[in-house]
Amino acid sequence: xxxxxxxxxxxxxxxxxxxxxxxxxxxxxxxxxxxxxxxxxxxxxxxxxxxxxxxxxxxxxxxxxxxxxxxxxxxxxxxxxxxxxxxxxxxxxxxxxxxxxxxxxxxxxxxxxxxxxxxxxxxxxxxxxxxxxxxxxxxxxxxxxxxxxxxxxxxxxxxxxxxxxxxxxxxxxxxxxxxxxxxxxxxxxxxxxxxxxxxxxxxxxxxxxxxxxxxxxxxxxxxxxxxxxxxxxxxxxxxxxxxxxxxx
Amino acid sequence: xxxxxxxxxxxxxxxxxxxxxxxxxxxxxxxxxxxxxxxxxxxxxxxxxxxxxxxxxxxxxxxxxxxxxxxxxxxxxxxxxxxxxxxxxxxxxxxxxxxxxxxxxxxxxxxxxxxxxxxxxxxxxxxxxxxxxxxxxxxxxxxxxxxxxxxxxxxxxxxxxxxxxxxxxxxxxxxxxxxxxxxxxxxxxxxxxxxxxxxxxxxxxxxxxxxxxxxxxxxxx
Numbered sequence: 001x002x003x004x005x006x007x008x009x010x011x012x013x014x015x016x017x018x019x020x021x022x023x024x025x026x027x028x029x030x031x032x033x034x035x036x037x038x039x040x041x042x043x044x045x046x047x048x049x050x051x052x053x054x055x056x057x058x059x060x061x062x063x064x065x066x067x068x069x070x071x072x073x074x075x076x077x078x079x080x081x082x083x084x085x086x087x088x089x090x091x092x093x094x095x096x097x098x099x100x101x102x103x104x105x106x107x108x109x110x111x112x113x114x115x116x117x118x119x120x121x122x123x124x125x126x127x128x129x130x131x132x133x134x135x136x137x138x139x140x141x142x143x144x145x146x147x148x149x150x151x152x153x154x155x156x157x158x159x160x161x162x163x164x165x166x167x168x169x170x171x172x173x174x175x176x177x178x179x180x181x182x183x184x185x186x187x188x189x190x191x192x193x194x195x196x197x198x199x200x201x202x203x204x205x206x207x208x209x210x211x212x213x214x215x216x217x218x219x220x221x222x223x224x225x226x227x228x229x230x231x232x233x234x235x236x237x238x239x240x241x242x243x244x245x246x247x248x
Numbered sequence: 249x250x251x252x253x254x255x256x257x258x259x260x261x262x263x264x265x266x267x268x269x270x271x272x273x274x275x276x277x278x279x280x281x282x283x284x285x286x287x288x289x290x291x292x293x294x295x296x297x298x299x300x301x302x303x304x305x306x307x308x309x310x311x312x313x314x315x316x317x318x319x320x321x322x323x324x325x326x327x328x329x330x331x332x333x334x335x336x337x338x339x340x341x342x343x344x345x346x347x348x349x350x351x352x353x354x355x356x357x358x359x360x361x362x363x364x365x366x367x368x369x370x371x372x373x374x375x376x377x378x379x380x381x382x383x384x385x386x387x388x389x390x391x392x393x394x395x396x397x398x399x400x401x402x403x404x405x406x407x408x409x410x411x412x413x414x415x416x417x418x419x420x421x422x423x424x425x426x427x428x429x430x431x432x433x434x435x436x437x438x439x440x441x442x443x444x445x446x447x448x449x450x451x452x453x454x455x456x457x458x459x460x461x462x463x464x465x466x467x468x469x
Contacts, residue, residue: 087462135419142416149412153403162466163399167413170395170459177420 014092016233023226030223037216044209058122062206065115066194067214068108072140073175075105075221079147080172083165093229095161098168099151100228104221106144113137124188132181133189136174143171157236251336252344259348270352273314277357280306281364292369299370300378300429304422306364307357307382311389312414314353316407318345318397323467328401332468338461342398346390346456354386374429377438381425384445388421391449391456398463421448 045063052059079098086094116134117127128134147164154160182191193201200207263270284302285295322328331341361382362375370378396414400406428441 135423139416139419142412146409146413146416149409150399150403153400153405153409155404159402159466159469163403163463166395166459166462166466167399170417174416 016093016236019093020230020233023230027223027226030219030226034216034219034223037212037219041209041212041216044212049209050203050205055123058119059206061115061119063209063213065112065119066210067217068112068115069137070214071217071221072105072109072112072137073178074218075101075108076140076144076168076172076175079105079168080175083168086165087162087169095165096229096232097225098147098165099161100225100232101221102144102148102151102164104224104228106141106148108217108221109137109141109144113141129188131187131189132185133178133187136178136181140171140174140178143167143174147171251334252340255331255336255341255344256348256351259345260351263348263352269314269317270356273310273353274356274360276313277306277310277360278364280309281367284368296369296371299365299368300374300433301426302368303361303365303370303378304382304385304426307361307386308389308415308418308422310357311353311386311393312411312418314349315393315397315414316410318349318394319401319464319467320397320406323401328464328468332464338464339457342394342457342460342464343453346387346394346460349394350387350390354390358382358386371433373432377428377432377442380438380442381428381445384442384449385421385425388445388449388452389418391452392417392421394460395456395463398460398467401464401467421445424448 041063045060049060049063051057079101082094082097082101085091086098113134120129121127147167150167151160151164154163181187182189194207194210202210281302284298288294288298319328322331332338334341336344358379361378365375365378393410393414396410396417399413400410403409424441424444428438428445431438431441
């Protein structure tokens, strides 16, 4: 694609009406893909993969915990990218994407913390420990909540979205801290096994369900964000119509 | 440069005239530190153990209290529009406000900290790293706080929202500041913690004004 082709596409999809048509087209596929991937992933995770030699069946929590953790970082990174695009190029849908993605990211982070806690009790003997990885993910969770609170704190919707975009970019410094916390600090949380320079240190039989679940969660994220952005656009239209009606 | 100094001077004169605001932050600092022995029990060993962290948390909360009106007051009376139109770039305006805020709030907190640490029976060798950590950390708190204060100009319930926005960003400063004292109490060197605090300060000085100025421009549209 040429540069003018990229910017043409950029501007073409800035039209909310066109986005609604695109969303209507994509949603059934995205939802279907989510369902299929989730079914296949869960079958592999719960039935068709081996139990761990040390942790036996408890290791299966990993197939929810790790993809949820990946998603919490992935969603925030996407939000930061959209925030930058919204602030620099004023793309009208970028800020709506950020607003739509935030609760999904917050839920994935909460899921990561909860499943991690459930996994930690039998494995480490404790529900929680204040090591670098857990603390920085908890900070990420509060950053999500702070963003959601800030966006809803203004009567002027645009102002809220832009203030939130600045906040997301300020908090993006937390992402490398989370990723490298297990290397920089002596932590109880285990170091990276998949995304390493030396390649994954995990057996393919366990890597397969992990990746399928990660794809399933990503498809879920795409589905939910499409739905939520569509709702935001329609809510905006509704407000405009109400204002026109109120004006007489 | 003279515009920067003039702005810092204006802020300090305002802070002096409304002296009760800074004094209230100091009183809050003292009150939180007083609450702890009353809640936890007066056993000297226990208090000595929590003293460094308690002083840090109390200082953090006191700084947080004073940030609320930093830009909101200017936004309400129109000074923010004048500052936007002035010769001084908005980023330097934020830097000036952060410096003035630190001089009016952070520095007094820093000076009062040893007295309050005394109430908590803090060991003698901990005073040095505590003061050094606060010296490096309180400017960070002012700078990071400016970002939050700029974003909430004109928001509903700005004060509570500010806490939610700014406290997650304060956590690294707290961890390294309290960590420096803990290191000394464990017989290790506080150097890594203090260097990391200095690093956070070095990053905050250029970056926080940029983010805060972006937030102020949103408030002025």
